Amino acid sequence: MELSGAEILLECLNREGVEVIFGYPGGVITDIYDHLPKTKIRHVLVRHEQAAVHAADSYARASGKVGVVLVTSGPGATNTVTGIASAFMDSVPLVVITGQVPTGVIGNDAFQEVDIVGITRSCTKHNYLVKEISSLAKTVKEAFHLASTGRPGPILVDLPKDVISGKTEFKYPRKVIMRSYKPTYEAHPKQIRKAFDLMAKSKKPVIYAGGGVISSGAHRELTALAELMQIPVTTTLMGLGGFPGVHELWLGMLGMHGTYQANMAVAACDLLIAVGARFDDRVTGKLDEFCPDAKMIHIDIDPTSIKKNVDIHVPIVGDCRNALSKALNLAKEEFKDREMDGGGAGDRQSWLKQIQTWRETYSLEYEQTDDGPIKPQYVVEEIYRLTKGKAIITTEVGQNQMWAAQYYNFTKPRTFITSGGLGCMGFGLPAALGAQIAHPKKLVIDIAGDGSIQMNIQELATAVENKLPVKVAILNNQYLGMVRQFQEIFYDKRYVATSLASAPDFVKLSEAYGAVGLRAEKPGEVTLVLEEAFNIKRPVVMDFRVAREECVYPMVPAGAAMTNMLLA
Amino acid sequence: MMNNENRTISVLVDNEPGVLSRVTGLFSGRGFNIESLSVGETLDPTISRITLVTSGSPLIVEQIIKQLRKLINVIKVVDLTNTEFVEREMLLIKVRAEAASRAEVLRIVDIFRCKVVDASPHFYTVEVTGSESKIKAVLDLLAPLGIEEIVKTGKIAIARSRK
Ligand SMILES: Cc1ncc(C[n+]2csc(CCOP(=O)(O)OP(=O)(O)O)c2C)c(N)n1
Numbered sequence: 001m002e003l004s005g006a007e008i009l010l011e012c013l014n015r016e017g018v019e020v021i022f023g024y025p026g027g028v029i030t031d032i033y034d035h036l037p038k039t040k041i042r043h044v045l046v047r048h049e050q051a052a053v054h055a056a057d058s059y060a061r062a063s064g065k066v067g068v069v070l071v072t073s074g075p076g077a078t079n080t081v082t083g084i085a086s087a088f089m090d091s092v093p094l095v096v097i098t099g100q101v102p103t104g105v106i107g108n109d110a111f112q113e114v115d116i117v118g119i120t121r122s123c124t125k126h127n128y129l130v131k132e133i134s135s136l137a138k139t140v141k142e143a144f145h146l147a148s149t150g151r152p153g154p155i156l157v158d159l160p161k162d163v164i165s166g167k168t169e170f171k172y173p174r175k176v177i178m179r180s181y182k183p184t185y186e187a188h189p190k191q192i193r194k195a196f197d198l199m200a201k202s203k204k205p206v207i208y209a210g211g212g213v214i215s216s217g218a219h220r221e222l223t224a225l226a227e228l229m230q231i232p233v234t235t236t237l238m239g240l241g242g243f244p245g246v247h248e249l250w251l252g253m254l255g256m257h258g259t260y261q262a263n264m265a266v267a268a269c270d271l272l273i274a275v276g277a278r279f280d281d282r283v284t285g286k287l288d289e290f291c292p293d294a295k296m297i298h299i300d301i302d303p304t305s306i307k308k309n310v311d312i313h314v315p316i317v318g319d320c321r322n323a324l325s326k327a328l329n330l331a332k333e334e335f336k337d338r339e340m341d342g343g344g345a346g347d348r349q350s351w352l353k354q355i356q357t358w359r360e361t362y363s364l365e366y367e368q369t370d371d372g373p374i375k376p377q378y379v380v381e382e383i384y385r386l387t388k389g390k391a392i393i394t395t396e397v398g399q400n401q402m403w404a405a406q407y408y409n410f411t412k413p414r415t416f417i418t419s420g421g422l423g424c425m426g427f428g429l430p431a432a433l434g435a436q437i438a439h440p441k442k443l444v445i446d447i448a449g450d451g452s453i454q455m456n457i458q459e460l461a462t463a464v465e466n467k468l469p470v471k472v473a474i475l476n477n478q479y480l481g482m483v484r485q486f487q488e489i490f491y492d493k494r495y496v497a498t499s500l501a502s503a504p505d506f507v508k509l510s511e512a513y514g515a516v517g518l519r520a521e522k523p524g525e526v527t528l529v530l531e532e533a534f535n536i537k538r539p540v541v542m543d544f545r546v547a548r549e550e551c552v553y554p555m556v557p558a559g560a561a562m563t564n565m566l567l568a
Numbered sequence: 569m570m571n572n573e574n575r576t577i578s579v580l581v582d583n584e585p586g587v588l589s590r591v592t593g594l595f596s597g598r599g600f601n602i603e604s605l606s607v608g609e610t611l612d613p614t615i616s617r618i619t620l621v622t623s624g625s626p627l628i629v630e631q632i633i634k635q636l637r638k639l640i641n642v643i644k645v646v647d648l649t650n651t652e653f654v655e656r657e658m659l660l661i662k663v664r665a666e667a668a669s670r671a672e673v674l675r676i677v678d679i680f681r682c683k684v685v686d687a688s689p690h691f692y693t694v695e696v697t698g699s700e701s702k703i704k705a706v707l708d709l710l711a712p713l714g715i716e717e718i719v720k721t722g723k724i725a726i727a728r729s730r731k
């Protein structure tokens with residue numbers, strides 16, 4: 001039987017097990033929308049295409065599935081670019097389907113034509129312009145394969161109008177055959193052996209884990225290996241939840257706003273074991289002074305991540321979970337014996353003691369008085385206490401994001417969802433929608449800033465329409481706080497273009513959207529507002545009027561050595 | 569290993585629209601150098617070969633090769649630099665050839681087995697094919713006579729077959 005391009009696309013999505021599409025209609029994709037109700041696929045109509053991508057990104061991260069986006073040509077397509085760039089930086093599997101003008105007029109500056117394949121070439125893992133309907137099914141199959149295998153990432157598929165409306169026999173390829181794409185999953189046993197020997201011999205090792213631990217599902221292996229070999233663990237922002245945030249070997253996050261003990265331990269270690277992380281400049285600071293005395297092991301599925309910024313003694317290309325479970329097996333067989341020889345964990349005691357003294361700096365301390373202003377850190381700690389660490393937290397970008405990372409002790413993977421690599425304001429609310437759709441029963445909270453929330457606030461309408469009971473906690477400091485902090489510290493308090501004193505009434509605004517609005521102005525109201533919000537089965541926005549000029553500490557000035565921490 | 573030496577890299581890619589711009593976009597986006605680049609179909613019409621000359625520290629060159637391999641349309645990347653290979657480049661040189669200097673131009677053409685492919689009352693156009701060093705030698709000799717314009721192909725290279 002012959003099917004139209006629109007039907008073929010939807011049937012492909014169906015075969016890939018797609019449950020939900022985040023989208024926004026327009027001229028050239030109307031055929032697809034016309035067929036959508038005949039499928040079992042849920043469609044979530046966002047209010048801006050950027051939000052569709054963030055929502056799909058977060059859905060993918062919360063569920064481990066591929067996120068799917070559908071938008072029209074021209075402005076619909078360009079509106080997705082920021083979202084795609086964010087998903088690309090954070091290695092999130094997405095398939096973004098864009099409409100395109102008919103093949104016959106491509107290149108003629110037709111109405112709502114943009115070269116979206118050209119525009120997104122450098123921020124997708126790969127992208128396609130489907131020129132013939134005969135290659136549509138194969139392309140969609142490849143897109144899902146590429147998105148979800150190897151180092152995951154967004155794939156864009158551009159569909160011209162005539163391909164959507166054309167007809168052909170439908171055949172879904174059973175297998176993907178690509179001569180040029182073969183990601184390496186199996187970590188090489190010889191390299192694992194070398195790495196394990198270094199780990200067993202090391203007196204001062206540290207594990208530095210990133211988002212790869214979460215996307216490969218390696219958290220159990222990571223914890224088991226760290227416990228067995230008594231190696232303290234720090235993670236990047238993207239790695240939070242990959243190791244229990246309440247564990248005795250937990251150092252906290254490292255990097256620019258990392259804990260004192262994490263940055264000190266990394267600087268002093270004799271062996272750094274990087275797992276699914278990429279030595280981002282927010283983590284390494286000044287490269288010459290990063291881990292000066294350490295040997296380095298780097299496990300990553302993407303060979304380009306290895307030795308990109310720092311030289312590595314034992315590179316291991318492969319899936320993090322595969323590599324860690326092999327190392328764990330060696331540890332189970334051999335490590336205990338070594339301990340008896342006087343090597344191994346027994347020798348770690350002085351290292352762990354040293355770390356304990358660093359912990360006693362209490363770099364995440366702050367003071368909440370009864371009659372002073374609400375401290376934003378206190379709001380996050382209360383959210384943690386009331387949710388017992390079981391909520392899914394999304395964030396916006398800025399101070400709110402860092403406080404969420406520092407004060408909510410993430411214990412499970414896929415519970416902290418943030419725009420890490422791109423640091424894209426406006427991410428948190430659409431991300432909360434995506435996570436809520438992946439986990440309808442879980443409490444999903446966007447820890448937001450008053451600036452960022454206004455970048456995609458229109459998605460409250462999507463939340464209300466789709467009965468997604470997300471909670472938004474605005475840490476309202478009436479500033480673009482993170483930039484204000486920079487101005488305070490490095491620009492002598494010259495606050496240019498960072499005051500947001502002129503702002504909407506967030507309570508009324510929420511009500512206007514049909515959501516619930518709550519406000520806390522005094523410390524004593526924080527818990528009450530949170531409890532009330534968590535009991536409401538509808539979207540709620542909480543406006544926490546927090547101390548205006550609170551700063552995020554510790555802080556390492558950009559480009560400085562990571563031991564150069566400002567503590568308060 | 570010397571820093572920033574030139575490397576000749578051979579890249580087999582899918583012969584599809586847009587592939588070349590993925591490769592060049594990678595270089596411009598990541599700030600890698602391209603000294604020269606040439607592209608052509610291989611015996612298999614679904615595959616093209618890009619020969620490119622680049623430079624950078626050993627770590628950068630390693631990164632360039634890995635990044636090329638990561639592109640979905642790239643099938644194979646070979647760094648020819650440390651292997652036995654034959655390289656050629658072609659140059660068209662428009663050189664001043666007045667009555668007084670014509671004989672000199674022809675002598676140089678002869679010595680280097682070049683060809684005069686076009687002549688006009690004031691100029692000869694000379695075709696040179698060869699390795700980088702030969703081309704440089706020809707240019708050095710013709711320069712004093714007055715070179716008006718040159719056009720260069722990128723370098724192409726092929727591995728030597730085993731003896
Ligand atoms: C789209 C975008 N534009 C600009 C920035 C630069 N930026 C980073 S943090 C920040 C301030 C964010 O303000 P707010 O959301 O109120 O968060 P706060 O830092 O006050 O918690 C800005 C402007 C960014 N990250 N993303």
Ligand SMILES: [Mg+2]
Pocket residue numbers: 449450451475476477478479480481
């Ligand atoms: Mg703010």
